Amino acid sequence: MNATKPARRSSSGVIANIVLLVIAALWLVGSFQALRVLVAGSLRTQPESVANLIMSLSGTIAGAVFGGAAAGYLARSAKVRPFTAMSRHVCALSGGVVVGLVTAGLSFYTFGATPAVATIVAGVAGCAAVIGSLFAAAKNRDIVFAGLVGTLLVFVVMFLRGWFGGLVNSLYHSNPDAYRWIAIAAGLVIGLCVGLCGYLVLRRLQPKTSLYGFLAAGAAPGALWMFSEIATRIAAALLVANTAEPDVLSGLMMDQSLQAQLDGSMAALFAGATTTVLAFGLLAPKADAKAKAAKRGTAVPAQKSKAKKTAPDAKRGGGKKSTA
Known part of the structure; x- marks a missing residue:
């Protein structure tokens, strides 16, 4: 019966993978389809609209x-055997x-009419x-899985940001500084959620x-998000250098939007790591804390003192038996 537990866990792990x-795959196909409908067509007639592409990338x-x-x-x-690093x-x-x-392939399909854009996005x-x-090559598979599950929460927020894109744009035009601080606050909330999620998933596995x-x-979800934002900035620099430069207002909006997204990812990285550490200290069962303390040797003096106390009791018990 115990032998079936690893096999059952491995099969469920493959399904989760x-x-x-x-x-x-669904996210990639959907995002490229959205770019094809909303942005790709305007790039052929208005190359300076590359700012809209960068903010959606x-x-x-x-x-x-x-x-x-x-x-x-x-x-x-x-x-794979041998399973080495x-x-x-x-x-x-x-x-x-x-x-x-x-x-x-999806990039060339989406931006086939503008080969320069397709090459940059594809690369x-x-x-x-x-x-x-x-990231998946880490030694502990369960840490990787917990990080990937937490990253799904980041995509939920990205979906909501795209769904309410009109409201986000109006907020930016009304107060650009407030837009940045809202992005940072959203990153902190995301970090809180992914930190708890990572702790619970890893605690179970x-x-x-x-x-x-x-x-x-x-920290993994925020780190993956921050890396994607850095890659987006690289793509933005290449697109602006190899296509028509956007107008001043669009360029300013693009730069501030990219900075706000990067700040949000860093906030999520910090909050996610901090939340997991706090959860580890506050929510971990006391039995585990005692076991770790015993493993470090801090519980040994208590055991010795207990042994000293029980020794006289044993002698007293022996004395009573002898008098009987």
């Missing part, structure tokens, strides 16, 4: 990073390369997917994980 990969590149990590996590689950990285990178090629998003797959493992699980 596939679900994560399907979500990543963050979610697409984030999807590529997440897809590369999810595919790498699924690829590293293969039964090199084989982990090779398997994870192979999954990232597949996602990178798919992302490049940056594809490389981001490959680099994102390295591997309760004996160290503090640093929980810290990595809570």
